[in-house]
Amino acid sequence: MSNITKQLAVTVILAVVVFILLPVLGLQLETNIALAAGVLIGGFIVSFIPSSSDSDSTDSPQVYKGAxxxxxxxxxxxxxxxxxxxxxxxxxxxxxxxxxxxxxxxxxxxxxxxxxxxxxxxxxxxxxxxxxxxxxxxxxxxxxxxxxxxxxxxxxxxxxx
Incomplete structure (x- = not known):
C-alpha cells in the first residue's frame, strides 16, 4: 500500500470516528473550530505513518551504487x-x-x-x-x-x- 493510500485511509477513518464520537459525547463545537481541530489532529496522526522510503517496499527498486x-x-x-x-x-x-x-x-x-x-x-x-x-x-x-x-x-x- 502506498504512503498516500495509507494517509488517505487514516484520514477517512479519523473523520468517521470523529463524526460518530462528537454527537455521542455531546460536544457542540463551532464549525470552524471543529475543522481546525480535525486538520490539526489528522496532520499529527498522519505524521506518524512511516513513509515509503522508510519501509522495505518492493514497489520502488533500491538504488545500486556499485560498478x-x-x-x-x-x-x-x-x-x-x-x-x-x-x-x-x-x-x-x-x-x-x-x-x-x-x-x-x-x-x-x-x-x-x-x-x-x-x-x-x-x-x-x-x-x-x-x-x-x-x-x-x-x-x-x-x-x-x-x-x-x-x-x-x-x-x-x-x-x-
Whole structure:
C-alpha cells in the first residue's frame, strides 16, 4: 500500500470516528473550530505513518551504487515490458535499470533493449539467459557495446565520404 493510500485511509477513518464520537459525547463545537481541530489532529496522526522510503517496499527498486555493466538483450517479444524483463534478470543478477527500445514514430517496441546489472553478476546473467526461452522467443544476451561519442560518429562519416 502506498504512503498516500495509507494517509488517505487514516484520514477517512479519523473523520468517521470523529463524526460518530462528537454527537455521542455531546460536544457542540463551532464549525470552524471543529475543522481546525480535525486538520490539526489528522496532520499529527498522519505524521506518524512511516513513509515509503522508510519501509522495505518492493514497489520502488533500491538504488545500486556499485560498478555496473549494461547488457544488450535481443529478440525480445514485442509484448514484453520492463517489469517482465526486470523480473527475469533479477533471478540471475542485481538489476539497476531496464530500457526497452521503441520506434520514435509509432511508439511500438523494437524487440530489443538494455539491462544494466551489477558488474559482478554480468557473466552469470549472460551465460544463464543467452539462448534462453522468454515468452516463446529465444533471447540473445551479450555485453552491450559502448556508444561512440558524437565526435567519433562525425569522423566516421567524413572518412566514408
Amino acid at each position: 555496473s555493466k549494461t547488457l544488450y538483450v535481443g529478440n525480445l517479444p514485442y509484448r514484453a515490458n520492463e517489469a517482465a524483463v526486470r523480473e527475469l534478470f533479477s533471478k540471475h543478477a542485481k538489476v539497476v535499470s531496464v530500457r526497452l527500445m521503441r520506434d520514435r514514430n509509432t511508439g511500438k517496441r523494437k524487440g530489443f533493449g538494455f539491462v544494466e546489472i551489477a558488474e559482478k553478476d554480468a557473466e552469470n546473467a549472460i551465460s544463464a539467459l543467452n539462448d534462453a526461452e522468454f515468452q516463446q522467443r529465444t533471447l540473445k544476451v551479450r555485453e552491450a557495446k559502448d556508444r561512440p561519442a558524437p565526435q567519433q560518429q562525425d569522423d566516421a562519416k567524413l572518412a566514408t565520404e
